[in-house]
Amino acid sequence: MRVRAGGSGLPLGDVRREARGVARASVRLDSPTVQHLLNAFVREHGVVAAWEDVMMPTLHAVGRKWQSSGDRYVEVEHLLSWHVSTALRSAPLLRPCPEPPPEAAPVLLACLPDEQHTLPLEALDAALRERGTATRMLGGAVPAEALTAAVRRTGPGAVVLWSQTRSTADSPLARRLADTRWGVRGARRGPVVLVAGPGWGHRALPGLPRPRELAEALTMLSRTGTGTAHARRSGEH
Structure with a gap:
């Protein structure tokens, strides 16, 4: 009401x-x-x-x-x-939440370097876990080198990068993460990178999906199959 x-x-x-x-x-x-x-x-x-x-x-x-x-x-x-x-x-x-399949590639969530606003990302993390999606939450102000290392170590199916203000939005870093590849030769893969938050402004970023709200982010991630039994890792990193 x-x-x-x-x-x-x-x-x-x-x-x-x-x-x-x-x-x-x-x-x-x-x-x-x-x-x-x-x-x-x-x-x-x-x-x-x-x-x-x-x-x-x-x-x-x-x-x-x-x-x-x-x-x-x-x-x-x-x-x-x-x-x-x-x-x-x-x-x-x-609330009862289904367990993610152990072989599912997770969704990696992180705030960009110098970005401390974590609550919207925490909401997405909670909503994904509520649906039984595997996640790895890194929180606020994650250095670029640490982000790259986390992507290589966890082999995520998707990465969500949050920017609250224009000063923290980093398109080159987002593209670099989207270009990261791992796995055995002939079966290498990389993550889908979503850029979220008002810091990205209104400019289009080709190849980087940009959800405007929580429900849209969930829909985009569900379409990738991330966090499900079908999103399997391609090999050791």
């Missing part, structure tokens, strides 16, 4: 009732209630609905309030972000 949210002091607009509850608890810095509400929504509705209908609207509202309040509400943003991350990482414990 969507309602005009009020009472939290945050500019939420037309949101679900659960988002209003999370906003009110966040403003009170009521950690137990924030975590309980987020966990309950993930358990009942799943990661995608939790991210799109509760987590993102509340996070955006806190961010807008912080920008218009002269550095106030920073503590609210930090508390809410912590509990959103906790709920996302706990998703496999909150």
Whole structure:
């Protein structure tokens, strides 16, 4: 149920009732209630609905309030972000999730060097794991050399690179990773590289799929067969 949210002091607009509850608890810095509400929504509705209908609207509202309040509400943003991350990482414990096939090539997720905004990538990781997709999450600000090494070591079927701001988007690095190959001679392969996040701007990057939202990223990755029994490694790296 969507309602005009009020009472939290945050500019939420037309949101679900659960988002209003999370906003009110966040403003009170009521950690137990924030975590309980987020966990309950993930358990009942799943990661995608939790991210799109509760987590993102509340996070955006806190961010807008912080920008218009002269550095106030920073503590609210930090508390809410912590509990959103906790709920996302706990998703496999909150809902039954199928186990990925042991031979499946994983999806490798990483923020580009100097990029610290991890929550959207954590949401994608949780949604993939909820579907039984094998993942390897590297988190924020992964150096270029470490990214290249991780691709060679894990043999991923796909790599998702997150950039929140233009200063962290690195097209040459994304293309270099897409050109990485491994496996035995005659059966070498490389990953599909998805570039995600507002830092990539509106420019087209041929050969690098660019999902605009969580559901679109899931659809793109499902089409590659990544993380399933059909995405097998071609050999040792």
